[in-house]
Amino acid sequence: MPLAARIRPKTFDEFVGQEHIVGEGSPIRKAIEAHALGSVILWGPAGCGKTTLGYLIAKQEDAHIEHRSAVACGIAEIRQIAKAAKLRKKKTILFLDEIHHFTRTQQDALLGYIEDGTITLIGATTENPTFSLASPLLSRCRILILKPLREEDIIKIVRRALSTLNLECSDDALHLLARWANGDARVALNALELSAQIAHPRKKIEADDVSKAMNRPLVRYDGKQDLHYDVISAFIKSVRGSDVDAALHYLARMIQAGEDPRFIARRLVILASEDIGNAEPMALLIAMTAFHVVERIGMPEAQLTLAQATIFLAASPKSNSCYLAIKRALEDLEKKPAPPVPFHLRDTYSKMIEEKVEGKPETEYLYPHDYGGWVKQSYLAENHGLSLPYYIPIPKGYEKKIKEFLDSLGNPEER
Secondary structure: OOHHHHOOOOOOOOOOOOHHHHOOOOHHHHHHHOOOOOOEEEEOOOOOOHHHHHHHHHHHOOOEEEEEEOOOOOHHHHHHHHHHHHHOOOOEEEEEEOHHHOOHHHHHHHHHHHHOOOOEEEEEEOOOHHHHOOHHHHOOOEEEEOOOOOHHHHHHHHHHHHHHHOOEEOHHHHHHHHHHHOOOHHHHHHHHHHHHHHHOOOOEEOHHHHHHHOOOOOOOOOOOOHHHHHHHHHHHHHHHOOOHHHHHHHHHHHHHOOOOHHHHHHHHHHHHHHHHHHHOOHHHHHHHHHHHHHHHHOOOOHHHHHHHHHHHHHOOOOOOHHHHHHHHHHHHHHHOOOOOOOHHHOOHHHHHHHHHHHOOOOOOOOOHHHHOOOOOOOOOOOOOOOOOOOOOOOOOOHHHHHHHHHHHOOOOOOO
């Protein structure tokens, strides 16, 4: 059996990561222990523990589990599983891996069995279920969002595996393995197994062994991998500071060191909104395009795209007004009660119900397009008590045009 299967956790206490779901005292953990969880969709990236969590739930429920891949499972097989479940005395859990591959017809075939309790569904998917699954199925399931494993989580899992293999691992190798696994425990364990074969007959795995196993060039950082964080920090600050050459220098260092290109691309996407925003709206599009290219094309070709995105973002006008705007809005909601939605802005059905009770309101919604694209009316409740304005554009780049437009409408209270 693969190492990942051999060391699969047998209890929730052995499960690493996802504390918001299985942590002691969490609502989901309590629901599982009370046999009250019901059908669920586990949504998260590869290697974050979806399959293991499904089996642990089945074990806690003392249920019979049928594990199928949605790629190969059809309606006829679902009916056979349901038929057997009706004859079984204990609960039957159908664990469907990659459930997003199910067609609408296949999903509909599950509904009746879930509804009458014949089958409890645990679906696993790497894609957003609100887009890939039909509403009737979603309404019968609870969505649990699993996060990528942190480096410290990967290290815990690898240490447990090392005890099984009766091997040691240097700190350099351990941190390198955790970082290159990029939150995927399965990748880490597969690489560990291959590293052990490369290291044989030695009983200690070194960073060079990990580098060969994961087929990446090894450019050493320091023992605690501090330089990994220092370089990405310097990279982001150089882009923010519009020093194109310095940004390219740090980008090259990360590429040469075998840094995960998706990690670099993600940081550029965040920077595009946090430090550039509407001063150059194209920055976000270019950063996101770079991210998609990295995922679809891969290295070494994607290094050109990363360089292009880095140059564009570093050479763009900077503004953190978007970052500050949402920060102010969230702080308001933390400190003050949210005001009610003004009656004239509410959903049509909601207004119809309330009109029957309270009568027709004095204020009607004014459709801006009937007035040339803008008309003065209130979009927040009177005496809302909020600390406006949230968004304060700066007179730079495209944001200068936004500022001129908003200034032409008057202050926020008058719009």
